[in-house]
Amino acid sequence: MNHSPQxxxxxxxxxxxxxxxxxxxxxxLDAPIVPDAEYDRLFAELQALEAQYPALASADSxxxxxxxxxxxxxxxxxxxxxxxxxxxxxxxSAQGVRNFDARVRNALGLTPADPPVEYLGxxxxxxxAISLRYEHGVLVRAxxxxxxxxxxxxxxxxxxxxxxxxxxVGAAPAVLEVRGEIYMRRDAFEALNARQRQAGEKTFxxxxxxxxxxxxxxxxxxxxxxxxxxxxxxxxxQVGFDLPATQAELLERLARLGLPVCEHRCLALGPEGxxxxxxxxxxxxxxxxxxxxxxxxxxxxxxxxRELGFVTREPRWxxxxxxxAQEEITRLIAIDVQVGRTGALTPVARLEPVFVGGVTVTxxxxxxxxxxxxxDVRIGDWVxxxxxxDVIPEVVGPVLERxxxxxxxxxxxxAHPTCPVCGSHVVRAADExxxxxxxxxxxxxxxxxxxxxxxxxxxxxxxxxxxxxxxxLVDAGLVGNPADLYRxxxxxxxxxxxxxxxxxxxxxxAIDRSRHTTLARFIFxxxxxxxxxxTARDLARHFGKLDALIAADTQTLQRVxxxxxxxxxxxxxxxxxxxxxxxxxxxxxxxxHWDESKPDAAPDGPLAGKTLVLxxxxxxxxxxxxxxxxxxxxxxxxxSVSKKTDWVVAGAEAGAKLDKAQALGVAIIDEEGLRRLLDxxxxxxxxxxxxxx
Ligand code: IVH
Numbered sequence: 001m002n003h004s005p006q007x008x009x010x011x012x013x014x015x016x017x018x019x020x021x022x023x024x025x026x027x028x029l030d031a032p033i034v035p036d037a038e039y040d041r042l043f044a045e046l047q048a049l050e051a052q053y054p055a056l057a058s059a060d061s062x063x064x065x066x067x068x069x070x071x072x073x074x075x076x077x078x079x080x081x082x083x084x085x086x087x088x089x090x091x092x093s094a095q096g097v098r099n100f101d102a103r104v105r106n107a108l109g110l111t112p113a114d115p116p117v118e119y120l121g122x123x124x125x126x127x128x129a130i131s132l133r134y135e136h137g138v139l140v141r142a143x144x145x146x147x148x149x150x151x152x153x154x155x156x157x158x159x160x161x162x163x164x165x166x167x168x169v170g171a172a173p174a175v176l177e178v179r180g181e182i183y184m185r186r187d188a189f190e191a192l193n194a195r196q197r198q199a200g201e202k203t204f205x206x207x208x209x210x211x212x213x214x215x216x217x218x219x220x221x222x223x224x225x226x227x228x229x230x231x232x233x234x235x236x237x238q239v240g241f242d243l244p245a246t247q248a249e250l251l252e253r254l255a256r257l258g259l260p261v262c263e264h265r266c267l268a269l270g271p272e273g274x275x276x277x278x279x280x281x282x283x284x285x286x287x288x289x290x291x292x293x294x295x296x297x298x299x300x301x302x303x304x305x306r307e308l309g310f311v312t313r314e315p316r317w318x319x320x321x322x323x324x325a326q327e328e329i330t331r332l333i334a335i336d337v338q339v340g341r342t343g344a345l346t347p348v349a350r351l352e353p354v355f356v357g358g359v360t361v362t363x364x365x366x367x368x369x370x371x372x373x374x375x376d377v378r379i380g381d382w383v384x385x386x387x388x389x390d391v392i393p394e395v396v397g398p399v400l401e402r403x404x405x406x407x408x409x410x411x412x413x414x415a416h417p418t419c420p421v422c423g424s425h426v427v428r429a430a431d432e433x434x435x436x437x438x439x440x441x442x443x444x445x446x447x448x449x450x451x452x453x454x455x456x457x458x459x460x461x462x463x464x465x466x467x468x469x470x471x472x473l474v475d476a477g478l479v480g481n482p483a484d485l486y487r488x489x490x491x492x493x494x495x496x497x498x499x500x501x502x503x504x505x506x507x508x509x510a511i512d513r514s515r516h517t518t519l520a521r522f523i524f525x526x527x528x529x530x531x532x533x534x535t536a537r538d539l540a541r542h543f544g545k546l547d548a549l550i551a552a553d554t555q556t557l558q559r560v561x562x563x564x565x566x567x568x569x570x571x572x573x574x575x576x577x578x579x580x581x582x583x584x585x586x587x588x589x590x591x592x593h594w595d596e597s598k599p600d601a602a603p604d605g606p607l608a609g610k611t612l613v614l615x616x617x618x619x620x621x622x623x624x625x626x627x628x629x630x631x632x633x634x635x636x637x638x639x640s641v642s643k644k645t646d647w648v649v650a651g652a653e654a655g656a657k658l659d660k661a662q663a664l665g666v667a668i669i670d671e672e673g674l675r676r677l678l679d680x681x682x683x684x685x686x687x688x689x690x691x692x693x
Contacts (some may be wrong), residue, residue: 008049009056015046019062032205034399035384036293037325044090073218074152077143080177080237083129084148086296087314089321094275097297100319101271104299107308107316116270118300120247121277122233123264124320126291127183128212130154131236132164137172139164144215148313154215157223158182163230169258177236178259184211185289186389188227188653195655197367197433202374205396206327206386207291227653229290232259246300264288267300278321285323285358286389294322323358326388329399330354332381335366335410339421339445343437347372347412349383349395357387364393368433369412376400378407421445424579429529431566440527441481442579447474450527454482458533458628459525460514464507472496482525483586485511515591519546522594526584529570532627534636538562539571545596546584550575562636606680607635610646613661616654618671626674633678641666649674 022039026032043063050057089096104117129145142158143151158164161182168176184192189207196203204210214226232254235241244250248267255261266277274297281295299305299317308316331352337345347366354361364385366372375397377383382402387393412435416426424439437443441450448470455465462485473479478492488511493504517525523546524536531539542560543549549571557568574580612630614623614637621629626649627637641648641660648661648668661668669677 008053012046012049012053012056012058015042015049016058016061019043019046023062032209033401035325035327035329035386037328040088040325074154074216076146076150077141077153078150079131079143079148082148082313083131083145083151083179083236084310084313084315086124086318086320088294089319092322094271094278096321097271097274097278100297101274104308104317108304117304118246119268119271119274120251120298120300121266121268121274122296122298123231123262123281123288123292124294124296124322125181125183125231125233125262126206126208126293127181128208128215130158130180130182130215130230132158132178132180133237134168134172134176134178136174137168139166152216156220157215157217160220160224161228161230163228163260165258167258169256172257173238173241175237175239176241176257177238178232178254179234179236180230180232180259182211182215182228182230183207183290184214184226185229186291186391187289188229190391191653192226195653197371199656200370200433203371205384206388230260231262233261233296243302245302247298247302247305248300250302274321282323282358288389291326291388292323293326294320296320324355326357327384327386327396328354328356329382330361330385332377332379332383332395332398335372335379335415337412337416337420339419339437339443341446341449343419343440343443343446344434345412345416345419345426345436346434347410349377349385351383351385351395354385356385356393359387361385361387361393364395366395369410369428369435370433372410372412376409378403378409380404380407419443419445422579424577425573427573429566429569429573436529438573438577439579440529440574440577441583442577444480447480451479451482451485453527454525455485455514456525458631459521460517461521462507462514463510464503465510469496469499469507472499481583481586483583483590486515486587486590486592515593517592517594519544519594519596522546522592523549526574526580528574530567530639531571532637533631535560535563535567550581550584605632605634606677607633610635611638611644612636612674613638613641613645613648613657613666614651615648615657615661616651618649618651618674621671621674626671629678630674647673647677 019039019042022032022034046061047063050061050063089100091099101117105114108117110117131143131145131151132139133141139159141153142155143153145151159166184207186207189204189210192210193203204213210226211228214223214228217223233251235250244253248265251261251265264281266273268274268277278295281292285292297319299308305315305317310316332349333352334350336348336350338348339345347368349364349366351362351364366377375395377395377398381398383398384396385393386396413426413428418424419426419437419439422437422439422443422445424437424443426435427438428435437446440446448467451470451474452467454460455462476496478488479485488508490501490504490508493499493507494501518540520537520540523531523539524533538560539549543552554565554568554572557563557571558565607630612635614626618626630637638645641657641664643664645661645666648657648666650658650668650670658668
């Protein structure tokens with residue numbers, strides 16, 4: 001791929017061909033194969049060569065046709081006024097801004113004695129450009145940019161975007177084309193990818209691609225399920241619009257017409273204010289809820305803009321000033337794993353250091369084995385790394401065309417048959433994407449989580465043992481597993497920070513009281529995966545004795561009501577791990593006991609015998625809180641929807657479970673509906689207070 005400088009024609013032909021291929025992947029297939037930064041480098045190189053050797057420039061160069069061909073399935077739309085692009089200032093120092101100002105002044109024939117030019121600084125949103133045509137205030141058509149002359153009709157999808165008004169506010173002009181950017185917020189993007197991952201589907205590369213894919217869907221129902229946002233930043237054709245004199249006034253007018261306009265904008269006299277704007281935005285870039293790839297400077301006055309005009313689709317009155325790319329290419333050196341608080345083993349990519357999103361990245365998450373398989377990432381590959389905002393850096397995928405030979409696929413379970421932290425067995429349940437360490441009670445990585453759960457009110461109910469104290473106990477090396485709690489002395493505790501003699505004694509007394517418990521609480525306290533309070537109660541009732549439960553195989557376990565193969569497998573796996581049995585033996589030796597002949601009474605309450613499924617995000621309750629409330633009211637929370645489900649409680653961004661509930665005709669309620677259910681029969685009002693706060 002290297003052509004000597006003596007062969008510019010060969011190099012230019014290669015660049016053109018390569019950029020065409022990248023364009024096609026990006027614009028037509030919605031599946032980019034290189035990060036933007038790499039694309040931009042090649043593009044800039046081609047532009048430079050074309051400037052240096054005008055005789056070798058060709059009419060079909062990608063530099064002459066910014067954008068891509070519309071998909072044949074969407075109807076073409078000819079823009080009444082072409083949609084322009086913005087020249088990128090390659091010099092990202094303050095000098096770049098001064099050069100822009102100098103070019104503008106020069107073109108306007110201004111001398112140093114003339115006053116400074118007024119500019120508006122805006123964000124450069126990383127989404128896709130859209131033209132919204134309003135006739136007499138009504139949205140009649142939405143079109144993508146396409147090649148700038150002809151775009152695609154995407155009205156059906158754009159109408160599903162809540163942020164885009166179907167009708168303008170107040171007295172509206174006969175025709176107004178609003179130009180702006182459709183984008184996906186980073187939180188919406190992360191949630192979408194989490195859903196894709198859970199459903200075993202391919203994840204999206206970045207928010208822009210997810211947004212572009214959604215807008216260009218043929219089926220508006222799919223588009224509607226991907227929450228998109230919009231910012232207006234300009235206009236196209238207008239008839240009967242009382243034209244503002246400046247860009248700043250235009251944005252205010254657009255906002256008053258009911259269109260979303262970004263709050264981050266800045267009027268500046270001369271280049272210095274723009275330089276400050278660039279720095280100010282750079283400092284908050286990570287905290288913005290959406291991706292930007294730079295800032296845009298525009299000459300504020302429209303009369304001056306008209307005077308400046310444009311050269312090959314790029315206005316001379318605007319320039320983009322970019323920030324470090326949020327995606328880059330680097331080598332994947334190795335794959336390690338990290339053990340999380342719940343025992344999940346997350347594969348982590350070790351990378352050749354690369355500067356991306358403003359920091360040097362050496363590690364990035366690979367999520368899980370399924371993700372590695374779907375993306376087909378292999379050790380030694382060149383990979384695309386994305387880091388945006390404060391989200392952990394992620395390996396987006398391999399650059400397949402740079403792969404040498406056929407390196408072996410990565411197999412997490414083969415690389416780590418045992419936990420790298422505690423040596424317990426690692427298993428991957430049939431229905432799960434993640435592999436987990438089975439040493440829940442023993443593994444140092446899971447210690448804090450296990451202790452908190454063990455001490456919770458509905459488990460062993462050790463009053464006063466909250467997360468701060470657990471942190472202290474574990475960090476001081478006083479407690480490694482739940483059995484160690486029963487060996488604590490008031491004197492040792494009193495030495496801890498913020499712990500007086502009195503509270504130390506109180507805690508030891510609470511721990512002591514917890515020695516006498518019920519089998520159901522004890523089983524729940526072990527923190528076995530998929531075993532909640534209700535299942536623990538069923539298990540206690542069915543087996544009566546702990547040893548019978550420990551000895552049960554998956555067949556026997558499935559005789560317990562509501563215990564299916566998945567739950568049975570988690571229970572069997574937990575007790576099969578010798579480290580866990582050892583901790584249980586220590587707990588019993590420490591005097592933890594229960595009356596084996598007296599199982600807990602079946603719960604009553606307004607939801608007794610009812611099964612509910614939670615999906616999406618509820619406005620006021622976390623998933624754990626909702627689950628705890630339902631269980632306290634005698635109900636059960638199931639992981640998936642079936643005909644036996646009594647209610648599905650749906651919150652924001654509810655996914656596949658909601659669809660399934662609709663398909664099966666299961667009743668769907670929201671948080672308010674749940675409140676009503678819980679309030680039935682005078683059941684205590686909802687209390688969402690923390691356990692042992
Ligand atoms: S104005 C001046 N303003 O950048 C020409 N464009 O290369 C008309 N973009 O595809 C564009 N933020 O989607 C303008 N504040 C902003 C922008 C912006 C992002 C995108 C736009 C276009 C590309 C131009």
